[in-house]
Amino acid sequence: MFNEILRDFRWNRKFHLFFILNLSFGLIGLVGLLGFKSSFQESINKRSRNILGSDLAIHSRMSFTDDQIKKVESVLPDGYTKVHGLSMFSMIKTGEKTRLVNVRSLPEGFPFYGVLELRKPSERTESFNNGHSVWVYPELATQLGLEIGDKISLGHAEFVVENIVDKDPQQSFQMGAMAPKVYISEEGEKRANLYQKGSTARHSIHFKFKKLEDLEAISKKVEAVFTEVGPRVVTPQKTGEQVGRFLQYLSDFLGLVSLVALFLSSVGLFYLFRSFISKKRREMAIYLALGRTKTEIRKYYILYLMILGLAGTLIGIVVGNALFLSVSALITKIFTFNMEFHMDVQYTILAFVIGTLGTFLIGFPLLQRGLQAGANDLFQEDMRKVNLKPGIGWFVPWFIFYWMVGVVVSHSIKIGSLFFGLFFLQAILGVGLLYPFFKLMERISRRFRLTTKHALLYLSRHKASSMAAFLAIAQGVLLLTLIPQIRAGLHSELNDVDGTKIPTLFLFDIQEEQVKDVEKFFKDREAPLQGITPMIRGRITAINDKEFKRPEGRALTREEEREFRFRNRGTNLSYRAILHESETIIDGNPFTGNYDSTSKKLPELSIETRYAKRLGIEMGDKVSFEILGMPVEAKVINIRKVKWTSFHPNFFLMFQPGVLDDAPKTFLGVSDQLTVDQKNKIQMELFEQFPNVSVVDITRVVERILNVLSQMSVAMGAMALLSLLAGLFVLYSLISHQIDERSKDAGLFKMMGFGSSELRSVILKEFVLLTLTASFFGSLGSIVISFVLAKVLFDGLWIPMLSLPIFVTLTLGLIAAGLSWFSSRSIFKKKTIDLVRPFA
């Protein structure tokens, strides 16, 4: 049978080539992405111990009590080394420049694993240990023009830049990290006197065990020590998972985009295989007549299909990985993370399963239908009488399969299902809208000139193929134009187009006793400090008296991961009487005023809508907190929507005034509409007067976000382009096969007096019209979706961007014209009689 198939492959080479290329095009994006994921994961796994720097670490926003440390040590195995670390944000100053930095203490002997690569090869010096010098990240050196030996001010002390850290195993490559690191010894931290009550800091204890232990088991024991939510116990494995979360999300999303290409290629495969089966029906009938059973014929064509599927998958895997290799240098540059190429067996198997099983599930119903027609039907004079379209029920397994692939690729049942649902909903909607559209085309065709009329009739009366090509192109254009549309919207919003004042500077860690002075400082410089908001650290202990526990087990999906993170951390609380303009109450009422401690009522609490959803908190719920050891209860009286892109001090949880007023707190504030000179001058002077107050330069943050956004959109655009290419490939397959099928019609037209130019005009008009309308609707779709996303998801500004859709539509029109011309050459080369003769 195998030899027979190989012999068959010599014929109909165009079909085989199209089929294989079509499938491989659909898989390239997905395979490239799986290659990226696998290489990325492997690199993380290899380095996770170095990234954490220890075997086990506990992080907390609060300093550890002696009791906590004793309890932890009681569950640890014998023989370990322990160091304490502190990480916090602060400003540094050199000359006339200041910057927000992440100051990290580097205890002696730490990191236990991995080595900091310093520009000037040296060990820890006496000066570093004694707290007189620091090591800085290279980007900080570049930003501030620092060189080894320069002096910087940090907190209340002056330090020498002793070295520059060129490579740091602990560098977590989250894009757009707000502040570059400065390493300092514990002595140095004391000298700078950075840590004050309420400072935004992270305390850590790192452990190194003498014997190689089961770290996950130890981690569980340590977690059990902390009954309260707050401290996080991390192992190298968890660090690996956390450190690349952003890239994981991005790759999950890109994976979904790549599924569009896979879907489009499935459309192409369906169409190609249907043509193939249509041509092979007579052959099948002859086999049946000669005594071959249907089972044997079925086996033969399944094997045939599988060989094609395997060939397409193999090419997809090779090209996809090659593509990933060629862009990995770019990825390394963008994400400042060196990745070694790694081909994961699991992912390779997954790609094979998707390629072959997907092909089988598309092809089998068509084969079955062809076989069902039976020998008698097949010998009918007009072969088209036998309906070769299987019922939709035959494709249910493929739909389930595609949904499962969506879930696996996105690592999320919710997102995978939503993607699947939306994708098919719009496909069904598309078909529903196209049907009357084609009917209309058919009706109005009579009003046009002959060539246009026949182009319209071809389109409207070959509905299945026209719709397949239409949806393929529209889908690709939608993706290609959607991402820049969203980007343009966000870009405009972040650039303050709608007049909302985005602050220039965002201040935090203002001590309570400094508030008045800092306010005066800004007032004196005619740049009033606004939105001064208190911030109090706390944690939720119960919701409706039900203990708010740290979840157990491991997160399997992205949703679970998010919930674990949310439940696992403390929270920042605040209070204010009147909401800011960036906040809108969507359910409930505003605060009634100051809390009356003599009343028996619970204090009022306002909660941000998404936060409420994630934690399952509803209107009227009682939420219990522990705020610096004190229990506080409150009742949810409203749910708010917050426009986070306002960069105004906003909080998930907000109390009414009069409840937390006496709690230890720090303050946040913003200052807006500053010129560059004003901004630099204020930062400098502020540092001199209030060295503990940290300032985020919002303009730099916005710049960074836009930069990240444009880098992300390059990746997404590349994936969308791949989808569009797959769409074009579907179009080319369709045009070629349509032209093959129509060679008889072409002959007849010519016989009846149609000139070659008129015939060419029909073909060109048909496919250019198809492409232009599909691109138009795809563009329209992207405009509508970007509008909905901007308004609903991002609460943002929407700016229609018409230039790109117009450009894409016109370009595709030209490409379609080229493809039609290229594919139809065979018709014009042949004599009229040769076009009709095969059918006589």
Place this chain on the structure above:
Amino acid sequence: MNLLNIDGLSKSFTQGENHIQILRDLSFALEKGKTAAILGKSGSGKSTLLSLLAGLDKPDTGKIEFSGNDICSMEEESVTKLRNGKIGIVFQQFHLISHLTALENVLLPLEIKGEKGGLDKAKHYMERVGLSHRLDHLPSQLSGGEKQRVAIARSLIIKPDLLLADEPSGSLDDKTGDDVMNLIFELVQEEDTGLVLVTHNRNLAQRCDQVWSLAGGGLQLEGSGVQ
């Protein structure tokens, strides 16, 4: 003047290393409004001759004069125009355009010709072939006999001087075949159209004014048909 004059027509094919002489030095003439049958076995070259007469193929040697025009020396586009105005063709396999309705198929030659007001004419021809109730049906919804009637209407709507018919009843059962042939003879007589009918059915051939036999590449006049 004769409608059709064929003089010394030869045609050969090369198939692999074999040279096949399919038509050899044929000559014959047909007057306007007259009918001629060409009898021959399968593979005798009947269809090749018909495609040469339709100007769809070129002979190796010889001359085909149609209404005084030497179609062998004309450009393909000019032959196409001539065919569109003067020659109708009916095939054994009907060859209707599958995505066009019966009426649209019949209308098509007039549209190509650029003739206005063709719709009424097309309806009229559909009525003449007895299919006025099947105007909006697609070919896949018609029976074999109905398809051939549509093909006949399509070939005659341009009021051709010559109708070339290649085994028009070959794919139909006897009764339907007879009906179709009766229709063709009836219409060509009414329209004063010349007919060249290719068939292997001697009885059918006898209904034509001239009966020719094609064998071994040569054409022999067998005599006049029975009217």
